[in-house]
Amino acid sequence: MKFKDHVKEGLLTKNPVTVQLLGMCSTLAITTSLFNGLGMGLAVTVILICSNVLISALRNFIPSQIRIAAYIVIIAGFVTIVDLILQAYLQELSESLGVFIPLIVVNCMILGRAEAFASKNGVLASALDGLCQGFGYTVALVVVCVIRELLGSGTFGGGILNNGEGIRIIPQGFPAMQMVMPVGGFLALGFVIAGSQWLMRKLEHRKKDKEAVR
Amino acid sequence: MKQESVVKYILRLALTLLLITGVVAAALAGINSITAPKILENQQAKIRAAIQTVLPEANISGEVAFTDATGLVKTVYGSDKGYAVEVAPVGFGGDITMLVGVSHEGKILGVAVVSQTETAGLGAIVAADSQAGQSFRDQFVGLSGTLAVEKDGGEIDSVTGATITSRAVTDGINAALSCVADLEKVG
Numbered sequence: 001m002k003f004k005d006h007v008k009e010g011l012l013t014k015n016p017v018t019v020q021l022l023g024m025c026s027t028l029a030i031t032t033s034l035f036n037g038l039g040m041g042l043a044v045t046v047i048l049i050c051s052n053v054l055i056s057a058l059r060n061f062i063p064s065q066i067r068i069a070a071y072i073v074i075i076a077g078f079v080t081i082v083d084l085i086l087q088a089y090l091q092e093l094s095e096s097l098g099v100f101i102p103l104i105v106v107n108c109m110i111l112g113r114a115e116a117f118a119s120k121n122g123v124l125a126s127a128l129d130g131l132c133q134g135f136g137y138t139v140a141l142v143v144v145c146v147i148r149e150l151l152g153s154g155t156f157g158g159g160i161l162n163n164g165e166g167i168r169i170i171p172q173g174f175p176a177m178q179m180v181m182p183v184g185g186f187l188a189l190g191f192v193i194a195g196s197q198w199l200m201r202k203l204e205h206r207k208k209d210k211e212a213v214r
Numbered sequence: 215m216k217q218e219s220v221v222k223y224i225l226r227l228a229l230t231l232l233l234i235t236g237v238v239a240a241a242l243a244g245i246n247s248i249t250a251p252k253i254l255e256n257q258q259a260k261i262r263a264a265i266q267t268v269l270p271e272a273n274i275s276g277e278v279a280f281t282d283a284t285g286l287v288k289t290v291y292g293s294d295k296g297y298a299v300e301v302a303p304v305g306f307g308g309d310i311t312m313l314v315g316v317s318h319e320g321k322i323l324g325v326a327v328v329s330q331t332e333t334a335g336l337g338a339i340v341a342a343d344s345q346a347g348q349s350f351r352d353q354f355v356g357l358s359g360t361l362a363v364e365k366d367g368g369e370i371d372s373v374t375g376a377t378i379t380s381r382a383v384t385d386g387i388n389a390a391l392s393c394v395a396d397l398e399k400v401g
Contacts (some may be wrong), residue, residue: 032335062234066227077238081245088249091256096338098331099307117337153335177375180335 004129012203017140017189018196021211022109026100027141028185033158033166037145039093041138043086043101047078048110048137049130054078056118071114076105109137140192147188152179179191260328261313265291265298268315268324281396286389290397296323297394303386306378307331310340314354314390318398321358325351325387330379337379346373350380360388361376 007137016022021043030036054074055062062070086094094101113133118126137195149158154175155166178184218226228358272293280290289300289363296317301308308331310378315323327341339347350373354361362368363380 029333058234061230063227063230066231069231073231073235073238077242080242084245084249084253088252088256095329095341098338099345181375 006128006132007135010129010134010136012136012196012200015140015196016109016132016133017137017144018193020109020196021029021110021139021193022112023107024189025103026107027144027189030097030100030184031141031144031148031185031188032152032180033096033149034142034145034156035158035160036094036096037141038138039161041134041141042098042102043097044104044107044109044137045081045131045134047075047082047104047129048113048134051075051111052076052118052126052130052197053123055114056121056123059119062119062181065118067115068111070121071111071119072105073108073115079105109133140196144185144188147177147192148184150185151176151188152181215376216364224325245292245392250392255300257329261300264313264326264328266317267296267326268313269295270324272298274298278397280320280393282389282393284385284389284392285393287393290393297390297397299390300328300394301386301390303389305332305338305382306376307333310382310386311380312341312383312386314387316390316394319358320372320398321356322354322387322391325354325383327383332376332379337373339373340379340383354387360391 008157010016012019014020017024017027026040026044030040051071051074055071058070058074079102082104084096086097086101113129117129121129146156149166150154150169152175153166154170155168158166160166176184179188215287264338275292275294278290278292278297280287286301286303287299288302291298291300295317299314299316300311301314302311304310310330310332311328312330313326313328315325317323330338330341332338332340340350341347350371353371357369361370361371361384363370363377365372365377366381368383370380370382
């Protein structure tokens with residue numbers, strides 16, 4: 001598979017969030033500010049690449065009967081390492097993501113990639129797959145974050161820009177608080193999934209039209 | 215392929231898993247030994263900073279022995295201006311560790327949250343440096359007695375959408391106030 005195909009799969013056609021619907025717990029829970037989305041996306045991407053590489057390297061060593069247990073141990077190890085490092089050196093991010101960092105262990109997306117890709121492919125391809133899937137996850141999170149933060153808190157870039165206050169776009173008092181609550185997560189995610197489906201179909205049509213002309 | 219005996223088969227699986235678990239555990243132990251001092255240092259720095267916030271320009275004399283019926287009070291630091299009381303009420307998503315500065319007269323001098331695991335964007339606001347978080351914590355300054363959030367008929371404005379967190383913070387502050395009242399009575 002080519003690099004371009006990997007990127008396209010991760011971003012659109014096999015996006016872990018909008019197509020595979022994996023990792024929903026963190027997607028719904030933490031997407032309330034740009035800072036959270038980027039931080040969570042980066043943490044998951046790093047863990048995904050590491051676990052993909054290690055699992056791919058060990059794929060002939062791990063007996064298939066105990067593979068799930070072995071994968072979970074490896075993933076949990078990486079998650080704990082990232083958690084400890086965040087607590088030690090990036091305290092702010094670690095506090096803002098709270099319990100969702102340890103919960104990456106049970107993010108189906110990482111186990112899913114280990115099972116579906118890393119256990120059957122080489123180390124380099126697995127690293128690339130981890131990078132692209134992680135990138136797709138991050139992009140999806142950031143899109144949901146931007147929507148929820150704008151409508152729910154009325155700001156953009158909360159936690160990063162403007163001393164962490166975010167740039168105010170909608171005046172105080174007007175934003176719909178519900179959007180940063182769980183219900184807003186479901187709403188925003190639904191629209192983002194619909195949007196990505198629409199985009200995919202449009203691209204498909206365009207491809208077909210091109211072929212028809214030929 | 216040669217048929218493997220059952221015992222060998224089970225041993226092979228168990229030993230492989232044991233090996234993987236062992237290696238992961240060793241790696242974690244290594245990382246932990248590097249990060250643990252740093253994490254502890256971060257926490258202590260946060261507590262020191264929080265004491266500075268709740269008791270500005272005070273000379274901290276050290277920890278004070280205290281009595282507490284609520285079980286929320288963790289540590290009491292004494293000073294010339296009053297006490298910094300570390301309390302840990304249970305919020306929406308776990309303990310909220312915070313420091314409450316209380317004067318010798320039993321008035322609140324300041325509130326600072328050290329650590330919390332509340333919902334990001336809602337309950338977490340009580341700890342945030344943002345304007346909303348600042349004004350939530352500042353409303354306690356100067357108050358005394360027993361406090362309650364508006365929903366419970368009190369005077370404390372809750373953070374919108376985070377009544378449980380606001381109530382927990384208020385509970386913690388009440389515990390700190392009654393603890394200091396007891397200290398002053400004895401002293």
